[in-house]
Amino acid sequence: MSANNPLPLRVAIIGAGQVADKVHASFYSARKEVELVAVCDSNQQQAQAFAERYAVEHVFTDAQTLLRECRPDVVSVCSPNRFHHEHVMQALAAGCHVMCEKPPAMTPQEADEMRKASRQAGRVLAYDFHHRFALDCQLLRQRVAAGELGEVYVTNARALRRCGVPGWGVFTNKALQGGGPLIDIGIHMLDAALFVLGFPQVRRVTAHAYQKLGTRKNSGQFGYWDPAAYTVEDAVFATLEFAHGGILRLETSFALNIIPQSVMNVEFCGDKAGATLFPAHIYEDVDGDLVTLLQREKADDKRHQRSMEAFLEAVQGKPAPIADAEQGYLIQQLVAAIYQAAETGKCVEL
CATH class of the missing domain: 3.40.50.720 (NAD(P)-binding Rossmann-like Domain)
Incomplete structure (x- = not known):
């Protein structure tokens, strides 16, 4: 050829x-x-x-x-x-x-x-890490980098399900999976949040993990599981403290008694403006009135496709913003620190 x-x-x-x-x-x-x-x-x-x-x-x-x-x-x-x-x-x-x-x-x-x-x-x-490839993520990354939100000092990342234990695969098997919602869905919102923030240096981590519902029930919106073989956590709540003084609070669950069926989103609070990730929305107040600076009507739903396209472009030698091995290593370090802090009940210094 x-x-x-x-x-x-x-x-x-x-x-x-x-x-x-x-x-x-x-x-x-x-x-x-x-x-x-x-x-x-x-x-x-x-x-x-x-x-x-x-x-x-x-x-x-x-x-x-x-x-x-x-x-x-x-x-x-x-x-x-x-x-x-x-x-x-x-x-x-x-x-x-x-x-x-x-x-x-x-x-x-x-x-x-x-x-x-x-x-x-x-x-x-x-x-x-396909959520970072949503256009919403790309837009907010640009706006945060440009200083439109000012100093982002509080970030809230949530990946929560009310009754969403996966009833297929090995999602409830810690030996094969490595963990529960933190490894499965929480890691996605953690990555998306850090991407928008520009991967600031994390100084310390505190966390709590719970196993309250998965061993007591056997069914939910995603099918059936064996409660006797449920070895992962139900929920994790963690706080990451950045070297610049800001914090990121991560909440993630397979099963948690909350009103919504699920939540997958990130909120950013800056000293100039705030933002919500899905769909991308930037807002501030002027003399008590809420002012919208950016608002997408609908979140981008082509995240998986964009992630795979970026990978293929990188393979072909084109400049492409993939979720690379360096960032993967960083995310893995943070996941390990969250689990360590939850298990020991002590702050983990990084």
């Missing part, structure tokens, strides 16, 4: 669950510059069904075998959290660019190894 028509990038997916299906495979299958050539899952039947849905030629139950026999250019890692480190390291060692689902890993040490390996291999490693 000529230089004007390069061969498509060969893509493999490790992990054939819901996010691999609804996000990664659906994106790749619609792109002409890539070819989805292989899928791997420990469940042979699930991998085969996935392959049939997307006309994928090669099916594997072992990631190393896939990498050796298919030699893909790009790998999406959608396996359970416990295996992110193993699969990302294997893919990087095989010379692949990698898009990994969140969280990066189970520990900061693993995320650090992944960060260093991507740098050494000279390959792109991105994490699917």
Whole structure:
């Protein structure tokens, strides 16, 4: 094929669950510059069904075998959290660019190894923190950087569900998942908040975690689970103190007795103006009257697509603002600090 028509990038997916299906495979299958050539899952039947849905030629139950026999250019890692480190390291060692689902890993040490390996291999490693790719996030980042809110000294990030324990996958299994709502949904609003703020340095972390409802109930809006096998937290409440003096308060839950069914949003309080993330809204008061400086009617719903597009552009050598390995390592450090502070009841200095 000529230089004007390069061969498509060969893509493999490790992990054939819901996010691999609804996000990664659906994106790749619609792109002409890539070819989805292989899928791997420990469940042979699930991998085969996935392959049939997307006309994928090669099916594997072992990631190393896939990498050796298919030699893909790009790998999406959608396996359970416990295996992110193993699969990302294997893919990087095989010379692949990698898009990994969140969280990066189970520990900061693993995320650090992944960060260093991507740098050494000279390959792109991105994490699917897709909420930061909403246009709302991009707009607020620009306005905060321009000083429109002034000094943002209080940020409230919420990822809350009233009765939203996932009834599928391994979301209630701490050994495979690493945690509960903090790892699953809280980490998204944490990343989005830090992105808008420009990733200020965190000085210390305090937190509380609770397991009150998941072991007492067995069903909710997302199906059924085994309360006897529920080993993750129901809710986490954390405060991050920044070196510049501001704070970020994070609240996240699978099950919490609140009025709304769910909340996924961030509020920023500055000394000039305040803002809400979804949809993007900036406001201030003038002599007691509320003045709107920016208000989107509807939040951007193409976040996953924009995240995947940025990754593919980075792979092709184009400048793209991906959620990179450095930021993934930072987020993993903060998650670990939150869990440590909740477990010990002590402030964690960073």
